[in-house]
Amino acid sequence: MPVSSHPDRERAPIIFGHKTALAILRSAAPRTLPPVAGRARVLPGRAPARGEVEAAIGHLEAAYPDLRLERPAHVLVGSTALGRPSKAAKAHSLTVPLSGASFYRLGDGVFACMPALSFVQEAARGKSLVALLELGYELCGTYRTRRTGAATAYGVEPLASVKTLCGYVARNASVDGARKVSRALRYLAGGSASARETKQALVLGLPHRHGGYGLGIPRMNYEVRASRAAEALTGKKSFRMDLCWPERKLDVEYQSREWHEGEASRVSDSRRANALMSMGWTVVGVTNDELDSFAATEAIAQTLRRHLGKHSQIRTSDYHARKLELRRHLGLPMGYE
Structure with a gap:
């Protein structure tokens, strides 16, 4: 279900990343979302204002009734202009080029990182090997927990596969966290x-x-x-x-x-x-x-x-x-x- 836009004013795109993106994708059924390749046409040059983030989250939670996002939400900025932190959002800089599809379009001006990029981002936040592997097994498995921002459930569709994770980090080796994921992948299994x-x-x-x-x-x-x-x-x-x-x-x-x-x-x-x-x-x-x-x-x-x-x-x-x-x-x- 697409997220409605704000016709009354122009605003910079909002790109949700890290565990916020994973929580959204647990509700949004990624197979129904259009992928977006690259970064230049998507990532904003500044961090979104608190009101912009809250408005986007409000539309998402209305579109996906079982979605309840934790604050601060993680958002991406295509520069080092991260702005002041707020209770609504935590901004992260992503300035390196990306190869292949990295985002899903949720609606006009609202995007979420694909699971592979979110996994790399979580690795960059300093997760231990064991914590990273537990997250990877969940992404590639048929269960979910609060680790990916949703209530525990079984028999769910995997968000990723070992093959897609391997392919993504091979194409985007310069992204912070990719090297750590590459080392962890040898111990990761799907299913x-x-x-x-x-x-x-x-x-x-x-x-x-x-x-x-x-x-x-x-x-x-x-x-x-x-x-x-x-x-x-x-x-x-x-x-x-x-x-x-x-x-x-x-x-x-x-x-x-x-x-x-x-x-x-x-x-x-x-x-x-x-x-x-x-x-x-x-x-x-x-x-x-x-x-x-x-x-x-x-x-x-x-x-x-x-x-x-x-x-x-x-x-x-x-x-x-x-x-x-x-x-x-x-x-x-x-x-x-």
């Missing part, structure tokens, strides 16, 4: 269905120097075609793996309380596991409580390491401390219970 799956993938997959178990980043919600016998057992033509290493036929299923309660779910899980084992797959279940337990996670990681044929060669002297630090960054308990 995560929840924040907890993301945490599990990072704990298991990140290398030792970052506090992970060094098992390699798994494929997320990877689809495997069922054999005839497996289809006969389950009635399903394919299976989706929460976290898997397909080259070793290893599947890790995150058994959340929401989706794995009740006798019917247990029967379904059992049939699924038996069907996959008939196809040569190993299925390892991980519960909420096990992910929250440092000792249980250690044991599960060792089991997975054996199935993956990986040797535990720790060359990081403070590895134990780094594992605890990673869990702290992810908001996971660090005790042994």
